[in-house]
Amino acid sequence: MEEEQNNQKNSRRQFLKKGLLAGAGVAVGGGLLNAYSENPSGESGEKVKVLTTNGEIMEVDKAKLKLPRVSIEEAHKGIPGKKFVMVIDLGKCKNARKCVQGCQKAHHLPKSQEFMKVYLLQDSEKTSPYWFPKPCFHCDNPLCVSVCPVGATFKRTDGIVLIDNNRCIGCKFCMTGCPYSTRVFAWKHYPEYDEDKEPYSPEASSPAKEGTVSKCDFCPDLIRVGKVPYCVSSCPMGVIYFGDVDEDTVTNGTETFKFSELIRDRAGYRYLEVLGTRPCVYYLPPVDRQFPVDRGFNDLDESVKNRYINTPYAKKHKL
Amino acid sequence: MENNEKQLLKEFAPQIERTSVQGYVWILFLLSVIGLGVYAFIQQVTKGHIVTGMRDNVVWGIYIVNFIFFMGVSYAGALISGTLHLFKTAWRKPVIRMAEFITIISLLIGPCYILLCIGRLDKLHYLVLHGRIQSPITWDVIAISTDIFGCFIFLYLAVLRDLANMRDFEELQLPKWRKKLYKALALGYTGTEEQKKRLERATNIMATMVIAIAIIVYSVLAWIFSVTLQPGWHSTIFGPYFVIAAVYSGSAVLIVAMWFFRKVYHLEQYITKKHFVAVGLIMLVLAAFFGYFTFSDYLTKWYGSEKNDELLIQLLFKEFYWPFIISNYVGVLLPLLVVGIAKLRTITNITLAAVVVIIALWLNRYLIVIPTLQSPYLPIQDSRPEWSIYQSTWVEWSLTAAGIAMFCLLFTLASKFIPIVNVAGNTQESNPDDVLV
Numbered sequence: 018m019e020e021e022q023n024n025q026k027n028s029r030r031q032f033l034k035k036g037l038l039a040g041a042g043v044a045v046g047g048g049l050l051n052a053y054s055e056n057p058s059g060e061s062g063e064k065v066k067v068l069t070t071n072g073e074i075m076e077v078d079k080a081k082l083k084l085p086r087v088s089i090e091e092a093h094k095g096i097p098g099k100k101f102v103m104v105i106d107l108g109k110c111k112n113a114r115k116c117v118q119g120c121q122k123a124h125h126l127p128k129s130q131e132f133m134k135v136y137l138l139q140d141s142e143k144t145s146p147y148w149f150p151k152p153c154f155h156c157d158n159p160l161c162v163s164v165c166p167v168g169a170t171f172k173r174t175d176g177i178v179l180i181d182n183n184r185c186i187g188c189k190f191c192m193t194g195c196p197y198s199t200r201v202f203a204w205k206h207y208p209e210y211d212e213d214k215e216p217y218s219p220e221a222s223s224p225a226k227e228g229t230v231s232k233c234d235f236c237p238d239l240i241r242v243g244k245v246p247y248c249v250s251s252c253p254m255g256v257i258y259f260g261d262v263d264e265d266t267v268t269n270g271t272e273t274f275k276f277s278e279l280i281r282d283r284a285g286y287r288y289l290e291v292l293g294t295r296p297c298v299y300y301l302p303p304v305d306r307q308f309p310v311d312r313g314f315n316d317l318d319e320s321v322k323n324r325y326i327n328t329p330y331a332k333k334h335k336l
Numbered sequence: 337m338e339n340n341e342k343q344l345l346k347e348f349a350p351q352i353e354r355t356s357v358q359g360y361v362w363i364l365f366l367l368s369v370i371g372l373g374v375y376a377f378i379q380q381v382t383k384g385h386i387v388t389g390m391r392d393n394v395v396w397g398i399y400i401v402n403f404i405f406f407m408g409v410s411y412a413g414a415l416i417s418g419t420l421h422l423f424k425t426a427w428r429k430p431v432i433r434m435a436e437f438i439t440i441i442s443l444l445i446g447p448c449y450i451l452l453c454i455g456r457l458d459k460l461h462y463l464v465l466h467g468r469i470q471s472p473i474t475w476d477v478i479a480i481s482t483d484i485f486g487c488f489i490f491l492y493l494a495v496l497r498d499l500a501n502m503r504d505f506e507e508l509q510l511p512k513w514r515k516k517l518y519k520a521l522a523l524g525y526t527g528t529e530e531q532k533k534r535l536e537r538a539t540n541i542m543a544t545m546v547i548a549i550a551i552i553v554y555s556v557l558a559w560i561f562s563v564t565l566q567p568g569w570h571s572t573i574f575g576p577y578f579v580i581a582a583v584y585s586g587s588a589v590l591i592v593a594m595w596f597f598r599k600v601y602h603l604e605q606y607i608t609k610k611h612f613v614a615v616g617l618i619m620l621v622l623a624a625f626f627g628y629f630t631f632s633d634y635l636t637k638w639y640g641s642e643k644n645d646e647l648l649i650q651l652l653f654k655e656f657y658w659p660f661i662i663s664n665y666v667g668v669l670l671p672l673l674v675v676g677i678a679k680l681r682t683i684t685n686i687t688l689a690a691v692v693v694i695i696a697l698w699l700n701r702y703l704i705v706i707p708t709l710q711s712p713y714l715p716i717q718d719s720r721p722e723w724s725i726y727q728s729t730w731v732e733w734s735l736t737a738a739g740i741a742m743f744c745l746l747f748t749l750a751s752k753f754i755p756i757v758n759v760a761g762n763t764q765e766s767n768p769d770d771v772l773v
Contacts, residue, residue: 328717
């Protein structure tokens with residue numbers, strides 16, 4: 018009996034190595050993590066919060082995590098039966114910037130590149146300003162995908178818009194196509210790029226090569242093992258919810274909601290709906306604030322603070 | 337060869353046979369400017385695009401401005417020479433070759449600028465290997481390559497008779513290889529009735545084709561911008577607007593080229609004030625069209641004042657005030673006045689107006705590309721100034737200068753290879769006094 022289980026486990030590992038991992042097979046069962054605990058080299062001491070598909074939170078040593086790397090071909094397909102969605106609660110954001118930092122760290126990004134950006138927005142003079150975390154919207158009608166001349170950026174069945182950096186020629190047309198300024202370009206060679214020694218996969222959190230475009234990828238390698246993206250798990254306020262439209266569930270790691278009810282009850286909306294890009298990221302309006310907007314200016318690096326000094330709000334209040 | 341053709345060739349022989357000291361200095365100067373461009377290009381390849389002023393917001397800078405500009409200039413040659421040919425405009429003969437050269441040369445330089453915008457030139461072949469027909473860039477690749485092909489055939493047909501003339505002109509003191517080259521290139525054309533008929537028919541077909549292709553090329557170029565949702569770009573008028581702006585800039589370049597070659601090669605006898613006025617009138621009509629399109633485009637943006645359009649227009653009238661005035665006011669009104677008022681119509685004035693038009697049109701493209709990228713839907717919030725405001729660097733300017741130098745160099749070399757004025761058929765009919773205004 019025990020032997021049989023081992024065999025099963027081994028065959029699963031081989032399955033992973035072959036890069037043919039089908040997400041559906043992974044997203045069930047609580048014993049998932051074991052399958053990825055391949056690193057025998059002891060503990061790094063750094064704990065990562067992990068959400069199992071049962072909705073439980075587990076703390077796991079980072080060194081024990083090995084995320085699956087699917088082939089480029091497989092990365093084009095998307096995880097079967099899934100349609101991912103993100104909900105961002107603007108009432109809770111205080112510009113702690115942990116989502117930005119968590120994402121940058123996990124994706125090995127240089128400091129000059131941010132997949133997640135936090136804007137200070139104010140819709141009009143009399144309306145209230147608010148902090149606006151902005152990942153890629155993974156639009157259902159993505160202009161970036163339409164305009165790409167070589168198919169380097171593509172839309173998957175699970176809704177994720179990804180970039181194949183091996184294919185990207187760096188024409189930057191997608192960057193002008195995206196109305197949300199989501200994409201970043203590798204303007205020079207960053208040493209961070211060299212660290213990744215494994216075979217390339219568009220799903221892996223490896224930094225982009227010089228002269229190619231990259232962006233927020235909804236962390237598909239994490240999703241495959243039933244975890245939420247780094248920005249979600251990094252946020253101390255639980256601002257960002259992630260989930261599946263078909264399952265009608267979103268979670269920020271501590272709370273889980275029915276997506277449809279959350280959107281209905283909290284008047285969820287999509288940013289710049291008028292453009293017709295049909296984003297997969299929803300926002301909950303900045304009501305019942307947990308923090309005054311000014312709190313977002315606390316503990317900021319000078320360089321980050323300077324981003325906001327030219328906003329009408331900061332000018333008015335001399336922040 | 338007819339007698340008058342021989343006479344003409346005799347006159348043009350010196351410029352083809354010899355290059356003056358000034359000529360060599362000029363070529364050396366151009367080569368050194370190109371050399372600087374090559375150095376800048378090496379910098380960009382080795383250090384990455386970080387050496388340019390382009391960043392994540394303004395992802396395309398003056399490279400794409402130059403691209404639009406040179407493609408526009410090329411279009412002018414195609415349309416002007418094609419139309420003049422089809423309408424058998426009598427005065428075209430002395431200037432049509434220049435228009436054709438402008439077309440081909442700028443068509444060779446223009447696409448190089450789009451390559452400079454591309455991050456990974458090593459994967460350029462993916463455009464063919466993995467090309468997606470849904471992408472306007474693929475449309476552009478198809479359109480531009482067709483255009484280059486078509487324009488080459490058109491130019492070749494246009495110079496064929498003169499290549500034969502050069503071959504048959506024995507007094508020409510040239511190295512043997514040059515004579516052999518003329519012989520090979522002339523394709524055995526001797527001017528029999530049958531050959532004349534076929535050449536005429538082929539040229540007519542190509543003139544028509546070249547006009548159509550050029551319209552497509554320039555519209556596709558405009559669609560690269562207008563298919564996006566960016567404020568200021570997402571405009572239905574961009575296709576025809578770009579076409580008009582292109583011919584407009586080309587007519588101005590033609591006037592400047594006429595002025596230079598007239599001075600340098602002493603063509604006062606062949607290119608007269610009448611020719612300047614004739615091309616000037618084309619420029620005038622195009623100026624009016626260009627002004628009309630510009631006005632329509634900005635009026636609708638300003639009047640409805642959608643939030644982002646309003647921000648864009650504010651930006652244009654604040655940070656870009658002078659470029660905006662020069663390109664969209666001076667660039668329209670000056671040619672209207674200079675060519676429109678008979679008293680002001682001198683060769684110098686028309687040429688000066690043309691120079692202003694060239695600058696204005698370059699600025700016009702700059703104002704289409706950069707301010708839009710500087711005012712995206714989500715406000716740029718960045719503490720790095722170079723990330724929010726585009727500052728072109730020496731690399732970009734060196735490569736811009738190199739492009740212009742290459743244009744001048746190829747033009748100079750072309751004029752050393754074949755008379756810059758059409759020799760074949762340059763008979764009485766081309767005497768402008770009989771035909772013009």
